[in-house]
Amino acid sequence: MKIKAVFALAALDAVAACQSPGGLSQQPPTWASTYAVPYDVMTNCLVARSQLPWVKVTPAFYPQERRATVSVTTPTGSALGIFDVRQISEGATAVTYRSIYGGPSTSAGGDAQNMADRCAGGT
Numbered sequence: 001m002k003i004k005a006v007f008a009l010a011a012l013d014a015v016a017a018c019q020s021p022g023g024l025s026q027q028p029p030t031w032a033s034t035y036a037v038p039y040d041v042m043t044n045c046l047v048a049r050s051q052l053p054w055v056k057v058t059p060a061f062y063p064q065e066r067r068a069t070v071s072v073t074t075p076t077g078s079a080l081g082i083f084d085v086r087q088i089s090e091g092a093t094a095v096t097y098r099s100i101y102g103g104p105s106t107s108a109g110g111d112a113q114n115m116a117d118r119c120a121g122g123t
Contacts, residue, residue, distance in 0.1 A: 014061060024079040025069070030109035035120035039087040042070040042095060043121035046083050081112055119120040 036040060038116045043059055050072050058071045066087035068090045072080045081099045095116050100110040 002060060006079070012082070022084050024100065025084070026100050027098050030081075030099045030102060031113050032094065032096040033113065035093050035095060035116065036091055037093055037120045039066055039068060039084075039085045039093045042093050042119050043070060043083075043085045046070045046085070046095075046115060049115045049119065081109065083116070083122070 021024060039064075040061065043061065047057055047059045047070055051071065054075070056073045056075055056077075058073070060071075061068045068085045070083040070085070071084065074080060079100060081097060084096045084098075086094045097109045097112045097116070099112070101109070
């Protein structure tokens with residue numbers, strides 16, 4: 001069991017080795033949705049739900065701009081995905097997600113979108 005985990009982590013590092021969170025933020029979004037929840041509530045929920053033993057989750061809040069980012073990286077710092085969370089009106093927050101596993105024409109990021117849906121009170 002431990003050997004499988006080591007190989008999975010090694011494969012994850014290999015896939016993500018060339019991508020930094022900054023570089024990933026320049027890629028087209030994998031998906032984008034709008035939710036009826038404040039940006040800070042959504043961000044805190046995404047941070048809590050993204051926590052896994054094999055990833056590092058780093059939020060960055062920009063309160064004056066009413067936005068935040070949540071970077072999900074390997075323990076070595078290679079990007080896996082990044083959430084961009086922006087308050088677009090008093091009652092709406094836009095969330096975009098970028099993934100190393102694909103862009104808008106792929107099914108990548110489905111778990112991340114399900115996570116955001118749950119954070120907004122969806123199913």
